[in-house]
Amino acid sequence: MTETDDDRADAWFHALADRTRRDILRRVLAGEHSVSALARSYDMSFAAVQKHVAVLERAGLLTKRRQGREALASGDVEAVRSVGAMLTDLEALWRGRISRMDELFATPQQAPQPPGTDHPEEE
Amino acid sequence: MTETDDDRADAWFHALADRTRRDILRRVLAGEHSVSALARSYDMSFAAVQKHVAVLERAGLLTKRRQGREALASGDVEAVRSVGAMLTDLEALWRGRISRMDELFATPQQAPQPPGTDHPEEE
DNA sequence: ACAACCTACAACCAATTAGTTGTAGGTTGT
C-alpha cells in the first residue's frame, strides 16, 4: 500500500474543507441516511451530493452499507477523532517547541529527513 | 463583515488540506520563522512557499510580524484549538445518536422530550 | 552608494474541483 499518513491527512482535510460535506457529515454522524435522503436536503443535483458522499467515503469519514436499493451512509466517529488527534499533536508542538529541540540536540551538522525537513537557519 | 462561520471553517480546513502547509504550520507553531527560512526548507520556489504562508495567514492559522526586512511567521495555537473544537462538536453529534438509541429502547411508549432534562454521558 | 538580501505580487500554465446533464443497471410495489 502506498497510502502515507500525509495522503490520509490530505484526504481528511480536503473532505472537511467544503460546507456541504461538513453538513452531510453532521447528519450521518447523528444517524444513518440514504444518499437520496441526503440529496433532498440540498439545492443541488443528486449526482453532486453523491459525489460529496463519495469524497467523504474515500477519506474514510463515512461508510456506506447497501440495503435493498438504498445506500445507507453512516459517519465514522473514529476517523473524526483521528483528525482531532492530529490537531492535538500540533498543539503539543506549540507547547513543547519539540521541533526546535530536535534541531538543537539531535543535529550536530544536518538532519536527514523526509521531504524538506532541513534546518531553518538561525534568525 | 460578512465572514460566516462556514467561511472560516472552509478556510481552516482548506489551509490544512496541503501537506506543505501542515508542515509549515508545525514549524511556526514550534517557533517563529522568517518566510525565507521556511522557503529554504522545501523543494519549491520562494514564491510558492510564500503563497502557502499567505493561505495559512488568511485562514488565521498564523500571523506575521515585520522585523527589518524579514517577515516572521508564528503559529496561532488558538485557531488550531478552534478547529479542534469543531471536531469535538461533530463527535457530540455522534454521541447524541447513541443517546437517541438509548431513548428508543428506554421509552417504548412516548418520547416528547422535555428540553434538557437528562444528560446521558458515556462512551 | 551599492550589492546582497527579503518580501510582495502579477501573469501564466497544468491539474484538480464542484457543479451540471445524461445514461444505465439494480430494487420495489402494484
Place this chain on the structure above:
DNA sequence: ACAACCTACAACTAATTGGTTGTAGGTTGT
C-alpha cells in the same frame, strides 16, 4: 411486466489550485 425509484458513473464546463518565472520595492552591511 412495468413504472417508479435509488444508485453509480461518464462526459462536459467553469472556477480554483499549486506551481512557475519575472518584476519591483524596502532593508542591511560594507
